[in-house]
């Protein structure tokens with residue numbers, strides 16, 4: 222029998238388009254939106270549940286509770302289940318200190334250490350539901366303590382080690398922590414950060430604190446107050462090898478993380494157990510496509526949400542190997558990070574635009590002699606990445622061979638909201654756009670009246686449906702939760718960012734629409750800075766704006782009016798800067814201080830923010846974007862001219 226013609230172009234099959242753009246992603250996205258409960262129930266098999274849930278979602282706006290009735294423990298998910306598998310001797314963390322010290326922790330090591338820390342916490346009197354404030358440098362103990370808290374059902378409240386004593390005290394008091402965990406110190410740019418000393422200052426302002434448990438890390442002599450202080454090591458008992466994990470409700474809180482908003486006081490963002498953990502782990506898979514053997518490095522400090530979700534919980538829940546580095550990116554030299562990537566063979570690298578801009582400014586020679594060819598995917602977070610920076614990152618770090626995963630999300634969202642889904646399907650990227658929403662995320666662009674904006678139009682980004690990583694509440698302040706996120710556009714979660722969706726459905730995140738500024742990706746509220754500033758005896762009024770900065774993204778500009786008879790001077794300026802650093806921390810250091818006779822205000826007494834911004838940034842008043850403003854143009858222009866004149870005359 223003769224075979225039919227071999228000419229493949231001659232067949233009777235119907236013609237089909239074999240190129241299905243976005244098909245896999247779109248199918249998944251659609252399913253997540255149309256059948257969210259079935260979709261998330263399927264995803265939730267990623268975790269091992271002690272007890273299955275009765276209800277996938279209980280949506281009682283503005284409160285969403287996921288996997289109601291389900292029980293699990295976050296430390297079991299991140300540690301025990303790997304310890305009991307072939308991953309037992311897999312590396313969980315390659316840690317490198319700034320001094321060059323290294324530690325390698327396998328999942329077995331994690332298991333033993335987390336149990337030991339959990340036992341120590343219990344001995345210290347910590348129990349389920351207690352809040353534990355953690356103020357540690359980027360050392361493995363930070364991860365161990367978080368997981369130990371999770372193991373016994375305590376709620377950790379990690380404070381970034383760059384915050385000041387006052388900032389610690391505020392957070393300890395608001396969270397009503399009875400215990401603070403810290404270390405003797407940490408290393409930063411070759412110096413010792415005196416963490417214990419800072420905590421000692423803080424404790425003077427925290428009447429509720431009973432104990433300060435200290436991890437010995439830096440060898441220097443730190444003060445020790447036997448009434449409150451204990452060495453953590455004295456509570457570690459090598460004979461106790463197992464602490465039974467507390468079986469938690471999926472909806473029980475896992476941690477508090479303070480973040481700045483539009484109020485003068487930071488808000489304690491409360492995250493849950495089941496939904497949060499699942500959302501962090503799934504979004505990590507979707508955005509970054511990690512393989513079992515991947516070496517993952519998220520450079521964010523664990524003291525921020527990026528470090529919580531993608532430095533600790535997601536990679537450990539997935540049983541991955543991570544790199545953790547303690548120190549500064551440019552210490553002892555500008556190539557430190559590239560050396561780390563080369564040394565550990567990092568495959569997926571997740572960092573911030575501000576860091577990339579710093580490297581860009583210092584020249585690609587620092588990368589030229591390093592082998593970064595192991596890299597497969599590169600990520601970015603914290604603020605929008607400008608297209609030039611995107612291109613540089615792509616070219617010099619990724620050798621034009623790695624997708625750039627720009628992830629838009631927030632402390633409150635728990636995990637990525639908008640980011641390329643490399644782990645679902647590759648699709649074209651646009652430099653500067655975070656691309657498309659994650660499955661289950663339903664964002665919209667709204668105009669000031671709450672109507673949906675047309676493609677190409679800038680408006681406020683809001684989220685229409687709850688998602689598993691969504692915050693549970695603002696700790697101790699449901700009113701603030703309602704008001705901050707749910708009152709601007711009733712029925713929607715208001716993220717507080719400007720955004721635009723283009724004709725292709727790609728999302729462009731355009732910065733904060735509220736009084737939050739981003740300095741090196743760190744979120745700082747103008748109200749908080751102003752509140753701290755008027756706490757200074759010589760200051761009458763203060764207002765803060767930002768100006769663009771090539772490396773930091775935004776820099777702080779402080780406008781102050783002094784009390785009667787106080788003469789502005791260079792000394793006074795230094796004094797005010799110092800005051801902000803001690804009230805908040807080094808992140809709050811202003812770039813400029815401008816002494817003025819009066820601040821620009823509307824007739825109703827509100828500070829004209831856009832006037833401040835126009836003067837601070839040196840751009841004309843006409844170019845200042847605003848969507849929400851009722852002041853007349855003449856009033857604004859006049860106030861602008863006055864302030865500009867005052868600014869040029871200020872003491873330098």
Ligand code: WT7
Pocket residue numbers: 480526527601602603604605606627628629630631632633655716717718730731732733742743744
């Ligand atoms: C704010 C949230 C989420 C982890 C780090 C910061 C800005 C964050 C992006 C991005 C444009 C971004 C937003 C957001 N932001 N990532 N990829 N593109 N803007 O967390 O301190 O809670 O700050 O950071 O303005 O609202 P955060």
